[in-house]
Amino acid sequence: MELSVKFHPVGEFSLDIQIKHQSSNTFIGLTGPSGAGKSTLLRCLAGLESQARVSGKWQSFDWATARVGLVFQDSLVFPHLSVGQNLLLAADFARKQSHNFDEVVSGCRCHHLLSRMPASLSGGEAQRVALARAILNAPDILLLDEPVSALDSHSRHDILSYLRRLSAAGLPMLLVSHDLTDLSVYCPSLLYVEEGRIIYHGPTGKVLDQIYQGKTAITASRFGLLHGDVVTVHNHGLVEFCCEGQTLYAEHLFVHNNAVTLSIRAEAVTIDRELSATTSATNSFICTVQAVTPEDGGHYQVTLTCGETLLYARLNVIAFNQLQLHPGEAVAARFATHSFHTS
Amino acid sequence: MNGDWSVIWLTLKLAGITSVLLLCIATPLAWGLARWQHRFKHWVLAVIALPLILPPTVLGFYLLIAFAPDAILGQVWKGLTGTQLAFSFSGLVLGSLIYSLPFAVQPLYTGFTGLDKRYLDVAHTLGMSRYACFRQIVMPLCQSYFIVAFGLSFAHTIGEFGVVLMIGGNIPEQTQVVSIALYDHVESGDYSRAHTLALGLLVFSFVLLSILYRFNRGGGRQWNFR
CATH class of the missing domain: 3.40.50.300 (P-loop containing nucleotide triphosphate hydrolases)
Structure with missing residues (x-):
């Protein structure tokens, strides 16, 4: 254009x-x-x-x-x-x-x-x-x-x-x-x-x-983007897709040429040191802690990485003190199948 | 009473012709004024509104001078039609157009200035021509204002006395309208016929204004809703 x-x-x-x-x-x-x-x-x-x-x-x-x-x-x-x-x-x-x-x-x-x-x-x-x-x-x-x-x-x-x-x-x-x-x-x-x-x-x-x-005038919540290929579409619009070799699920995704993009707000991601635990969050995305950055209001932003994919989590001070995360550690990022719905 | 029927017919004819012509004149005038932004705009608005407060005899006096056969307007009219303007039905129509002008312009101006201009933007993006936009968007949205403008012009023309007396005289079947005939009946002591005409005008005016107020209220709700 x-x-x-x-x-x-x-x-x-x-x-x-x-x-x-x-x-x-x-x-x-x-x-x-x-x-x-x-x-x-x-x-x-x-x-x-x-x-x-x-x-x-x-x-x-x-x-x-x-x-x-x-x-x-x-x-x-x-x-x-x-x-x-x-x-x-x-x-x-x-x-x-x-x-x-x-x-x-x-x-x-x-x-x-x-x-x-x-x-x-x-x-x-x-x-x-x-x-x-x-x-x-x-x-x-x-x-x-x-x-x-x-x-x-x-x-x-x-x-x-x-x-x-x-x-x-x-x-x-x-x-x-x-x-x-x-x-x-x-x-x-x-x-x-x-x-x-x-x-x-x-x-x-x-x-x-x-x-x-950049120093822009936008102060929106940070979110990660997961790109993947659709494996199958289950009942009720639940899409199973593959991102960085891992299987994930999401509801009502926009599928274009068999590819999907899932955006997940930092607030919707929880971090678990136990990589193989089963929880109601459905999705468990194994990744590595890249950085931990303090934010305004006593919160911490955790940057997680897996291959080319970046994901963010927002922790309050209590969760941050309990987890004691350090760059390079492997963790499971968990989120529900509907986490990308923002409103 | 036969004479009064011809007076009523002449009055309705004058009011009808005047109102139709006024809508044709006042619509582009009010549209232009509603969109025109200039520091002298209030002067133009004041000139148009003058007949609202000016004594009818003042307006009638100046019109009579302008209509005179030796005045420019009178001469031009004579050259075009071979007839004189003063004391003629054509002169009455021209005079009525001027003294009823604010009654047509004001409602339309109010309607056009209150119209949400973004509807015109939508029409533009849909590829509608200016005419199509006016015909299919502006006119329906301002429908009540058109009706009020027509009704007020009609009613005001029927009720006018001073200007008509000055420029029309009192010539039966040419310039004698209801208000003048009523005055004549009172002068000659024929109170019965005067009563009939007066009551007729009163009822007519009341019914017309009631209808106009109903349209005005309905129109306001119709397009200011939401």
């Missing part, structure tokens, strides 16, 4: 984005602290800021001439039209062959909402309708401004999985989110913006490391 955006509205804020992102990814994440310019960037890209100068290409589409769809954070479903009428209106104004109506409605879990009026929708339902409306308009590029922030974790997983599949089928998407877990699981590439400038961009794992190591 090549992109250049210059926008200097009246006031102190200015947007000056220059990226040459060497990647064929069609699902790219965008994050940054509040007020960094994420939403303004999306408005510029969608052609809503007449003073903005936008140039560059993404896939075969020129930013300046492409039909760029935008899903707003507040949904903004037209209140005088029913859900079905909102969707049909968007399909009517599609410039090219629109996606299959029923498939999109089903993918966005809107089929039972078609006859409802927007005023009766919950926040999550309205977000799903806004997504379906934007997709049915058949844009060349789709911009998503926190499109699933009001959804519960299961719905979020369903919708983000659907969006990811849709992007792989030829609809490039730029996803703005504050949820680093969602971004790490679903977006292979990530852009980090601060004060109207791109600070980091690249593969998501690398950018996340830069965010944590």
Whole structure:
């Protein structure tokens, strides 16, 4: 993706984005602290800021001439039209062959909402309708401004999985989110913006490391990323996969080309010196203590490593004193099958 | 009473034509004003609102001068149509457009400024043209304001007395409207016919305003909901 955006509205804020992102990814994440310019960037890209100068290409589409769809954070479903009428209106104004109506409605879990009026929708339902409306308009590029922030974790997983599949089928998407877990699981590439400038961009794992190591304005809980290949999918969506030669289990994982990414918050990991003990946590990942770092508030962050994989655990002072961990020690990192659900 | 029916018909015709024309004029005017940001904007708003507080005779006096055959407006009109503006039905329509203008502009201006602009952004990202956006998004969302603008223009035109008397005179079947005819009946001591017209105007005004208030309330709930 090549992109250049210059926008200097009246006031102190200015947007000056220059990226040459060497990647064929069609699902790219965008994050940054509040007020960094994420939403303004999306408005510029969608052609809503007449003073903005936008140039560059993404896939075969020129930013300046492409039909760029935008899903707003507040949904903004037209209140005088029913859900079905909102969707049909968007399909009517599609410039090219629109996606299959029923498939999109089903993918966005809107089929039972078609006859409802927007005023009766919950926040999550309205977000799903806004997504379906934007997709049915058949844009060349789709911009998503926190499109699933009001959804519960299961719905979020369903919708983000659907969006990811849709992007792989030829609809490039730029996803703005504050949820680093969602971004790490679903977006292979990530852009980090601060004060109207791109600070980091690249593969998501690398950018996340830069965010944590750099002096950024984000103070989110640290989490590790486990990449693996699916072995089998059990009943009730329980996925068995292999990571660094070890077997792990997780529920409702996003599977893409038989590969999975599991993100685990430091708070969800417990450390056990007993490597072979059986516990209700289900997952036992044998790894080595790499570092123990004191944090604010009397906590300690333990960095665990196994091969290429980094995992983090957060211990309070009592657990830290009892365990007396030292770098180089082998321990078992335990976590439940649903540990990656963050909200 | 036959004479009064022709007066009522003429009044309704004047109010109908004026209200329709006013919606056509006031809609782009109010839309432009709602989006226009300029330090002299309040002056323009004040000029449009002048008929609200100006004594009708003042407005009527200036209109009469402007409509005179030797005035520029009167001359242009005469050149275009071959008729004179003063003391004609066309003159009444033109005068009504001016003195009822704020009654059409104000509700529409309120509706347009209160409209959540982000709906227009959504329409833009969906590829809707400006016309399609106005027709399919703005008009339905501001529907109640259009109805109120039409209703107030209609009612105000029907009830106007001073301006009509100044620029229209009192010519039966040409410029004699209900309010003037009522005055005539009182002058000639025909209180029975005066009562009929007065009661008719009273009931009509009450019913119309009740309907408008109902629309105004419903409209507010409709698009400010959530």
